[in-house]
Amino acid sequence: MNAEFFSAIADIEKEKGIPQSYMIEKIEQALLAALRKDYPQNAECARVVLDPVEKNVEMYLQKEVVEEVENPNNQYTLEQAKEIESSVEIGGFINEPVDTSRFGRIAAQAAKQVIIQGIREAERNIVYDEFTSKEHEILTGVVSRIDPRTGAVSIQIGSSSEHTEAMLSAGERIPDEQLRDGERIKVYVIEVRKTTRGPQILISRTHPGLVKRLFELEVPEINEGIVEIKSIAREAGNRTKIAVESNDPEVEPIGACVGTKGARVNTIVNELGGEKIDIVRYSEDPAAYIASALAPSEVVDVQMHEDGISCRVVVPDSQLSLAIGKEGQNVRLAARLTGFKIDIKPESQANS
Numbered sequence: 001m002n003a004e005f006f007s008a009i010a011d012i013e014k015e016k017g018i019p020q021s022y023m024i025e026k027i028e029q030a031l032l033a034a035l036r037k038d039y040p041q042n043a044e045c046a047r048v049v050l051d052p053v054e055k056n057v058e059m060y061l062q063k064e065v066v067e068e069v070e071n072p073n074n075q076y077t078l079e080q081a082k083e084i085e086s087s088v089e090i091g092g093f094i095n096e097p098v099d100t101s102r103f104g105r106i107a108a109q110a111a112k113q114v115i116i117q118g119i120r121e122a123e124r125n126i127v128y129d130e131f132t133s134k135e136h137e138i139l140t141g142v143v144s145r146i147d148p149r150t151g152a153v154s155i156q157i158g159s160s161s162e163h164t165e166a167m168l169s170a171g172e173r174i175p176d177e178q179l180r181d182g183e184r185i186k187v188y189v190i191e192v193r194k195t196t197r198g199p200q201i202l203i204s205r206t207h208p209g210l211v212k213r214l215f216e217l218e219v220p221e222i223n224e225g226i227v228e229i230k231s232i233a234r235e236a237g238n239r240t241k242i243a244v245e246s247n248d249p250e251v252e253p254i255g256a257c258v259g260t261k262g263a264r265v266n267t268i269v270n271e272l273g274g275e276k277i278d279i280v281r282y283s284e285d286p287a288a289y290i291a292s293a294l295a296p297s298e299v300v301d302v303q304m305h306e307d308g309i310s311c312r313v314v315v316p317d318s319q320l321s322l323a324i325g326k327e328g329q330n331v332r333l334a335a336r337l338t339g340f341k342i343d344i345k346p347e348s349q350a351n352s
Contacts, residue, residue, distance in 0.1 A: 005055075006052055006055045009023050009024065009052070018123065022118070023118065026117075026119075026122075027118070028050050029114060030112075030118070031048045031057075031059065032046060032047075039061065042074060045073075046059075046098075047059070047062045047095070058095075061074075062095050062096075063075055063081075065077075065081040066078075076094055078090055124198040128198075131189065131192045131201055135190070136188075137213065138186050138188055139158070139187055139189060140187075141155035141156055141186075141187050141203070142157075142185075143155060143183045144165065146179060152167055154166075154168075155168050155187060157201065157203070166187070166202075168187060168204070168205065171206075172202075172206055173205055174236045174272065174273055175237040175238075176273075186214070187203040188205070188209045190204050190209075208232040208234045211234060211272070212229055212232055212242075214268045215257060215268065218265075221246075221253075226251050227251060227253045228282075229242060230282040231282070233333040233334075233337040235333065238275065238329065239277070239278065239325075239333060240276070240278070241278045241280060241293060241333045241337045242278070243280050243282040243338075244280075244282060253282075254281060258279060286338070287311070290313060290340055290342060293334035294313065294330065294334045297319045298315060299323075300314040301313070302314075309340060310341035310342075311340055313343065313345070314345050314347055315344060315347065316346070316347050317348050320344065323344050331344055
């Protein structure tokens, strides 16, 4: 029976990835708790040892040999001890074997519950460790359920060896994006938290990090560090602005991100459900950077204010609405991208 017992522990390691040492520790704790339930008067001297090498389970009451017995449940006099083991001396111990067939149903059930809990805890730790390493990365998931009341979506996501379910809340969904059961989508892992119910994986489709990681996947020059993403401003489902810079004078950063006939950026746009993406050139010169950020509008002049955090931008009269954008979106994203407050004026009022 012991051989089968340790074989079962080995199978748990193979099937669930739970180390045998962890399970042995938990099982020892469980059996010890059960032994103490069956021998409450001997609880202090109860011992359980699992030896995976010899495939042996020992359960015994370890009683101390003393000159004068104060607790007969846990101690022997020297005379009593020598009847069991002739070589024992004062201060030694007698290991009195336990008849495991005496284990009561309640004690056995308690042991079983501790073992089950140990397996669950180990599984949760494995999932937590696996997905913690995936924070701020993209994972591909499968839509498993959509709550029609709240709009939250259950996503089955997987890493290299583990799979678990994560909840894509309504607030982290791209507005108006239609998802279907069984559909494969990419999600951004914001954070992995430990909770009493197991690891909680917070995922998003609206986070700017999703766009950043998608560009890293699609543009080799970004992945290799030749082209660098300096800033991203996003209003999910509508428009994203991304500022890029090349560390190689031979590589044009915007062209690398767009790809031949727009292939690279179009792949990302399709993944985001048609979200518009403006790729602009980063510059250490604030005026040049702000002018680029207001694309697709033309810019006549950028006047930086003395406070260092705001500016006045002059655009052609015909480009005013384009510079501001629908409901102010273009200038709002440009301000977030660059970190400057932007006041736009048409050329006809530039001197007023």
